[in-house]
Amino acid sequence: MPFRLRSAALVTGLALAVAPALAPAGAPPGALVAPAAAQSTSQAVLRIGAIPDQKPEKLNRLYPLVAGELGRQLGVKVKYVPVVDYAAAVSAFRTGDLDLVWFGGLTGVQARLQKPGARVLAQRDIDVSFHSIFIGNVRSGLRPFTQQKGLTALKGRRFTFGSESSTSGRLMPQYFLQQAGVKPSDFAGGAPGFSGSHDATIALVQSGAYDAGVVNEQVWRASLHDGKANRSKVQALWRSPGYPDYHWIAQPDLDRRFGAGFTGNLQKAILSWRPSDPEQKQILSLFGAQQFTKASPAAYGRIEQVGRSIGKIR
């Protein structure tokens, strides 16, 4: 008997001890573990992150490329830290666990309000005037429309936003819906859904789980292009007016930690990416952009205003 127990204890013990040791071997198992690993080597590493607006596979393909390219251009160690939640990305930026983050319009404003002095570095050419696309399931009977008033057709329908904190998948669409006289409580079930990401919204509307939803135009186009969105099942209903969206934001203290002029060099590096370089071309195409341009905090004043009116910014 004691032998049996001892061997059982041994097996359990070994299993428990070995399991976590496997963790660092694979992909970073989650938000929490990676930053700790990064922190042990502290100052020398530039930790970059992004809001999880698309499928993790795509993020995991794109950001290690970005990290590699920035590391090559700047001569510092760059590490991509995946985050699974929009609000967690904002918090991680505030607590200093991320140095450079690809934020959406709303999360960027939230991050800058929580971390005064944070620097807006760059946006994509398409972010100056970004659009949302309202999409509908073909069988739902919803038809494309050209006037904003057409949004009233969504009343009483099963409707899903993306993430709660998404600019193109929630904030601006809710604002356009409000202008057209549609409240969140007007949807079927008394509330909209929050799918979590643009890809999920497309899949859910296409399957019929929701009649309609709203996604960012760039993801919609990419999904049509690679066949993830099936035109016979899901269609665009309406394209919203333009508004400023995604941008790179950096911590205020990078110059102190990485040497004078580092923030400027970082900005220059991002702005220098061109499709002529094969590596950079890959990055740009995953971002769905031709190139990055300078961005100013002032451009996001409108987002802040809408955010305050909807209560997402306090």
Added chain:
Amino acid sequence: MRPAAPLLMLLPALVLVPLLLLLPSQWHGGGGELIGRFLLAAVQPSLDPLVLRSLLGGVGVTLGMAVLGWSASLVIGVLLGAASSRTVWRTLGGHPWPAELLRRLLAIPRSIHELIWGLILLQLLGLQPVVAVLAIALPFGALVARVIADLLDTLPTHALEALRGGGAPAPAALLTALGPPLLPGLLSYGGYRLECALRSATLLGVFGLGGLGTELRLTMQSLEFRELWSGLWLLLAVMLTLEAGVARLRRRWLMPPRLGLAAGGVGRRGREMVLALLVLVPLGLVVARALGVEASALLQRPPLPALPPPDWAAVAALPWPALVGSTVLLTLVAACLAVGLAPLQWLLVAPWPAMKALMRLGWALQRLWPPPLTALLLLFLLQPGLLTAALALGLHNLGILGRLLLESAVDRGAAREQALLGAGSGARQALLYGRLAPVANAYLAYGAYRADVMLRETVVVGLVGATGLGSQLMESLSSFAWDQILALVAVYALLTLLGEELSDRARHRLLEGNGSPEAAPSQLGIST
């Protein structure tokens, strides 16, 4: 007329009537195709080595978080439990009032769900592995403390009095007189908490605190069902192994040996426990290292953001009556569903052993599968809203209650059931009156306790929308609206305290009334 105890047990299942009536109006079935794909994926999970490696890593992290959080909660719980025991204070000289005070204070950390702890600590400490561990350790510690204090205060005191009378110093007398009798309760409850910790660690992952929960949510969100099932089967294996291991140790250490002479003899149990403890301590250190949990992280706190001035008018303008009302309704519906359905399902499948095995597998999957993910799955077929949230919460807890019912009924009543069967009654009657009747009151008492756990858990199904305080809290968190978060957490705490009070009363009445009083304390010991 008061219904007989076994029927009382089935009474909550009456909630099915309004539920089934309402279900058609909530049904849209739009995502039927997705559900089909989801079910099909169960039998063909992804075996891609890359996926499996990442999932294994996730399991390791989740298990590590659970073990560390659990160990810390036991240490916290035993210390605070002793400190909030009236007997201890009285023996150490003086009044029991510090115990009373501490007991009341501990109600606050206990009334806040692990998830909220996690999200609050994330703000205070930043993205640190220690956040998930603390998020489990703090509320669990307060829970353990309450149980330990209750156990200590209900232990017979004559041994203590005799030792004190004989001139033994207070601390030594306390340890000698109360330590050994406390051990069975502590072991039994501690084992149960480990299972809870695994579930909590998975759930915390769903909300972004790392580990397998995170993987599950990501694969769910990107509708990669085959990868999702790889993770689920893996987690199921871990959970069943853990449960079986805990049950085995509990039986081995707590049940009197059936063949007293043949077993290892005097002191065997003690030696094994010391051995287990010796394994556990270095194991904890290894796990902590692997996860990057550093106690020093607690000291280097990142500065808090400049908080915007609170807007109490906006807080007051929230639809409080509706929020509280739907939260309470959600809890009640989910609780009735879980409590009533477990014995009902068992009765229904009683004549067919194969169906019973299927039911057990179903229950295992239900308690394994975090409620927010069930909710997302239900949204493929049902409208968002209270009913969907209640189903998600109810099904999860059904898995937990069902297992408890099976476990407690298996130990008891087999003879009675056999007798009834022998006398020619049907399989269902024999089960109901033979096996279920003796545990009915203890089961209902546990159900009452579970109901206030469900009240706390309403927060995790907030993402289904329109589910009261939970969904409002999620929204306020993503808006970083501190004033609202503070008010919501306070209301949650108040509701939980009220619920605890009510469920305590219900439990006492159930256990003092008719039924099997001798079964009650041990049952309560496992379950509180």
